[in-house]
Amino acid sequence: MSYHPVDIYLTELESDRSRSTMRRALLYFARYILKSSDVSEYDINWQDVRLTHIQGFKQTLQDRESPHQLGEKLSAHTISVYLSAIRGVLRKSHSHSSVAPEHKVSFETLSEVANNLKNPKIDKSLKGEYIEPRVFREILNSMKGKTREISRNKAIMNILYGCGLRCSELCALTYPDDIDWESSMLNVTGKGNKRRRVPLYQEAEESIEQWLFHRGENPGPLFLPISKSDNVLFREEEITHPSTGKLVKRYTRAITPHGVSSVLRKACILAGTKSFKPHDFRRSYITTLFYLETDLLTIQKLVGHESADTTRRYDLRDLRAGVEAIDALGRLMQNTV
Template sequence: MLEDLNPVKVYLESLPSRQSRDVIWHSLNHFAKHALNDKSAVAENIKWAQITLDTIYSFRLHLDSKNTSKQTVALYLSALRGVLKLCHEIGLLNPEHEISASTILNSTYITKNPEYSTSPKHNLISSNDFIKLMKSVDRQQKAQARDLAIISTLYCCGLKVSEIIDLKYPDSIDPESYNFLVGDNESEESRCVPIPEEARKYIDNWLRLRTEQKGYFFNRISRADNVLFFEPSKENAVHPKSAKKLTVHAISLITRELSEKAQTDIYRPKDFRASYINRLFNEGKNIETIQKLSGHQCLDSLKRFK
């Protein structure tokens, strides 16, 4: 019976070592003492179905008031996040007190490492700063040409980083109509994203230097400034071990390095996407069109970009 299961016990048993179980158990007990206002309370005393966002916010404020270190706060909130997600996943929430999936996600968001959550959500990029970024490197070197194409795709097309690193040539790009096809061709979630005029010269320049060989569109570049191709379906791929697709971390490094060279604010990949969506709102596009272009599944999540 699901109601006989204790989410704390189930969660602890899922952890890989006794040490990690002890640490998480201590963290959850600390939350229990605050939530139940009882110094003798333990985590198994909590009726997790009745925990609300207000309870979590209150706990966070309590930790702040005690000048708890960031590392300890992150640990406590990570433990809390794990149990809350488990409650939702295995259906242990009572109907009259049920925390919806969106609430669970919200609580997951506010319980991220506070070292990062204290920074602004988005830093919108002006057109002047975009121009500075694009003028900061030499377009004729392959690595720099690729980086400029990536930056222009982020800023002008609003693609997610995960979408950018998954783009493939020729499947994901039509140079004649200047569109990116994002996602699986056979999937209902795929979408067509126009490449604006201001980004086309950077895309064209990268494609010229990259050549039209099949594979990931944005490739790794060797130290000798050679493009490394990798196509999983081919056994004779060039440098298969070193030519895998770019990583999310690599894109973040590119945006940081170009920001430093251009002497602008340090922009993160999500700042480019937020700037794209914000511009669409400023241009008077309706929210359904913006949703289609950006790939957001929820209209409400778009409103924060206005």
């Protein structure tokens, strides 16, 4: 019995999130190589894939704008992930004994790709903005009123700034499973489907409660899309409750990372501040913990980093100190004129 190499590759990935990401990467590659939007990742004849196809796809990705960060290109990391998916299927197409003959990739093709396809260079230098607590408060206070949208947006911002979640982690939060009211904790699913617990401060907890008043108590994604007319956009399915055995409704449509970026952009415009990105909130959370002299390993655990070196790179204190020093120098020079 023969199998499609895409199925073999995706099945061996560790998590549903990884499978979703890599499937999307392969779909984009299929649309590029077959020059049609009406295709799927299964329509590629992998035996015919060549290095030139993948290099052309890589260049297309480098020219594409990020869907999450307006005005910026796709990150080198995202492009590397997409190329990794293609490499993975090529390896399975060559080495797996159950691959269908029409998808069997030669060793020559595999070797050519391995030797010549390079990932874009990832810039590991310090990037991003530190959002001071005062500036965060200005952004939060600029959202006035009691609309459903404002209620949701305040909860989103409190979690991003006060819990340091990645944007994808925030979008993946579910109710009630991921909120531990008794311990004031969030149960977060991070990269590689790894779970961690993050403390909720009081205002963040209260903002979630206010949002739930509008959202309702049905299980499903915590944060839902909202229409321009301020209506929560529900998409529901019926499931069997594990305890009672009764049929209950479950929400299935969550806010997207693009939607979160839009929320932040509008809030910054209202507050008259510079435009901050979702990851700036995470950087600010980490930097604030460093300011509070929190132990490095504790911070690493809270934010779900594999390496402490990664956590160190999020520390914006040196940059902030440099800016403050230059400001002080400027004031000193003015006073001596």
